Amino acid sequence: MAITATKGQTGLTGNSAVAYAMKQINPDVCAAYPITPSTQIVEDFSGYVADGEVTTELITVESEHSAMSACIGAAAAGARVMTATSSQGLALMWEMLYIASGMRLPIVLANVNRALSSPINIHCDHSDSMGARDSGWVQLYSETVQEAYDNVFMAVRIAEHKDVLLPAMVCLDGFITSHAIENISLIEDQEVRQFIGSYNAKASLLDTDKAPTFGAMTLPDTYIEFKRQQSEAMTRAKGAAIEVMKDFGKRFGREYGLFETYRLEDAEAAIVVLNSAAGTTKVAVDALRKEGKKVGLLRPRLFRPFPWQEIAGALKGCKAITVLDRADSMNAFGGPVFSEVRSALYDLDPRPRVMNRIYGLGGRDYKVKDAVEVFNEALKAAETGRVETLVKYITL
Amino acid sequence: MATLKDLSKQQELFSGGHRLCAGCGIPPIVRLVLRAANGPVVTTTATEYLEVGTTIYPYTAWRCPGYTRPSRTRPRP
Amino acid sequence: MVEKKEYPLGGVIPKGGTAHDYSTGGWRKLRPVVDLDKCTSCLICWVMCPDSAVVTEEGKMAGFDLEHCKGCGICAAECPDKVKAIKMVEEAE
Ligand code: SF4
Ligand code: SF4
Numbered sequence: 238m239a240i241t242a243t244k245g246q247t248g249l250t251g252n253s254a255v256a257y258a259m260k261q262i263n264p265d266v267c268a269a270y271p272i273t274p275s276t277q278i279v280e281d282f283s284g285y286v287a288d289g290e291v292t293t294e295l296i297t298v299e300s301e302h303s304a305m306s307a308c309i310g311a312a313a314a315g316a317r318v319m320t321a322t323s324s325q326g327l328a329l330m331w332e333m334l335y336i337a338s339g340m341r342l343p344i345v346l347a348n349v350n351r352a353l354s355s356p357i358n359i360h361c362d363h364s365d366s367m368g369a370r371d372s373g374w375v376q377l378y379s380e381t382v383q384e385a386y387d388n389v390f391m392a393v394r395i396a397e398h399k400d401v402l403l404p405a406m407v408c409l410d411g412f413i414t415s416h417a418i419e420n421i422s423l424i425e426d427q428e429v430r431q432f433i434g435s436y437n438a439k440a441s442l443l444d445t446d447k448a449p450t451f452g453a454m455t456l457p458d459t460y461i462e463f464k465r466q467q468s469e470a471m472t473r474a475k476g477a478a479i480e481v482m483k484d485f486g487k488r489f490g491r492e493y494g495l496f497e498t499y500r501l502e503d504a505e506a507a508i509v510v511l512n513s514a515a516g517t518t519k520v521a522v523d524a525l526r527k528e529g530k531k532v533g534l535l536r537p538r539l540f541r542p543f544p545w546q547e548i549a550g551a552l553k554g555c556k557a558i559t560v561l562d563r564a565d566s567m568n569a570f571g572g573p574v575f576s577e578v579r580s581a582l583y584d585l586d587p588r589p590r591v592m593n594r595i596y597g598l599g600g601r602d603y604k605v606k607d608a609v610e611v612f613n614e615a616l617k618a619a620e621t622g623r624v625e626t627l628v629k630y631i632t633l
Numbered sequence: 634m635a636t637l638k639d640l641s642k643q644q645e646l647f648s649g650g651h652r653l654c655a656g657c658g659i660p661p662i663v664r665l666v667l668r669a670a671n672g673p674v675v676t677t678t679a680t681e682y683l684e685v686g687t688t689i690y691p692y693t694a695w696r697c698p699g700y701t702r703p704s705r706t707r708p709r710p
Numbered sequence: 711m712v713e714k715k716e717y718p719l720g721g722v723i724p725k726g727g728t729a730h731d732y733s734t735g736g737w738r739k740l741r742p743v744v745d746l747d748k749c750t751s752c753l754i755c756w757v758m759c760p761d762s763a764v765v766t767e768e769g770k771m772a773g774f775d776l777e778h779c780k781g782c783g784i785c786a787a788e789c790p791d792k793v794k795a796i797k798m799v800e801e802a803e
Contacts, residue, residue, distance in 0.1 A: 340721065649729070655737055660760035691728055
């Protein structure tokens with residue numbers, strides 16, 4: 238797709254918007270293997286490469302494992318590196334995800350969320366990126382095409398931030414966001430360049446004078462120190478994210494935070510949900526507010542690192558909270574967002590009731606009526622102080 | 634063709650002090666390969682005992698830059 | 711104990727060849743001894759040593775780096791039959 242206008246509104250799918258953001262970033266290297274529903278990102282981007290619109294070295298590889306391996310090699314050499322994938326592709330990268338973060342390489346990956354097999358399914362849920370939540374990558378989630386586009390730039394800045402130097406993943410909902418056309422505002426190329434700046438790696442694999450060794454063996458006398466170093470970088474990523482989002486808002490007028498709240502201030506019952514389902518939930522919030530019901534929403538944007546103090550602060554006025562998970566931890570105790578939000582709220586006094594509903598797996602629709610039902614159940618728990626069912630599947 | 638005499642005057646890119654077993658057969662091969670390469674060398678090797686034994690932090694036997702990759706990045710037949 | 715701030719980013723060993731500072735000479739049970747009068751400086755022992763422990767000077771065999779030699783005896787075994795300039799002796803002797 239040829240995109241000429243960079244001012245005003247342009248109709249783009251989530252995938253095209255991410256690919257266009259990559260074109261504007263013009264990374265040194267992109268190693269990727271296409272997979273539904275993120276295929277179009279790589280397809281569009283390879284078009285930009287073929288047309289000479291970027292100077293990126295595009296490495297076409299035989300698998301996602303190889304894609305991430307090539308990304309790591311290039312990043313170790315000091316390159317700015319980007320890639321995109323989904324579902325099984327991310328799963329095949331698993332081993333390498335930990336190596337990218339352990340080696341402190343600020344690779345940026347767009348993950349178009351799709352369910353994991355088996356059974357096979359190509360539609361949206363978050364089991365792919367949730368499975369990678371402990372791999373040491375910064376994770377940003379996006380509700381809309383505009384936000385996915387904007388997040389790509391912010392991810393580059395956060396990942397390469399001198400206090401961070403960790404890889405970052407931008408997540409958007411498969412098909413729902415990746416394939417829906419939305420009118421979005423594009424940023425001018427020059428503004429992009431000014432915002433992201435240039436990247437200078439601390440060490441390079443091509444430095445034959447110093448001859449550094451990457452991927453060295455560490456024994457029990459040093460391994461834990463490197464892990465602590467990595468963990469501290471992840472802790473600092475929150476501050477870096479706040480700084481980058483503020484700068485983004487100042488430059489481009491679109492304000493982002495660690496999470497988004499919607500009519501949460503005086504809410505008694507709240508839903509916590511990631512990505513596109515927040516849009517549906519907001520419609521339900523408005524409908525219930527019209528009936529005088531005090532409901533609101535919190536949508537985490539930065540999930541890794543998990544800003545637990547801030548989330549607890551925003552939810553402290555609520556009496557009941559339902560966390561919606563588009564992934565099941567298969568621990569017989571709910572989904573991953575639930576576990577973390579509930580844990581974040583443990584120190585609140587009074588402590589709100591917290592429930593979990595698993596919804597929308599494998600692309601099952603989540604409708605306004607589903608959100609209304611969840612809210613009504615939460616309002617009941619807020620009133621009685623009792624939770625009838627802690628964890629259950631909805632949208633069945 | 635270079636003689637052993639000539640080669641012995643080149644910089645040794647693989648140092649002693651690594652932790653491979655006494656009499657290990659791999660280092661002589663590596664040393665020869667590194668000598669055969671003309672110009673700047675960067676190595677990349679998939680994890681096995683060669684890498685494990687020669688890159689025990691903070692000691693590396695390699696005098697050229699190198700990257701030890703996970704085993705799965707090794708080409709398969 | 712190494713101070714925290716001294717750990718380089720991401721486990722990178724910033725400089726090459728640091729293993730040279732690690733002594734493996736203590737692994738040795740047998741020590742190679744060369745008879746330089748017999749030696750023809752063919753340098754086969756130098757090629758075959760796994761520990762880069764055969765020292766050469768100006769293209770000639772000049773002895774052993776005993777900080778790193780592990781006493782494997784490969785040099786002695788590989789020295790051509792007609793020469794056999796290297797003997798392995800008990801380190802204790
Ligand atoms: S004994 Fe083994 S380690 Fe020592 S110099 Fe001979 S070949 Fe090298
Ligand atoms: S192999 Fe024997 S003859 Fe050749 S250099 Fe070594 S000690 Fe000398």
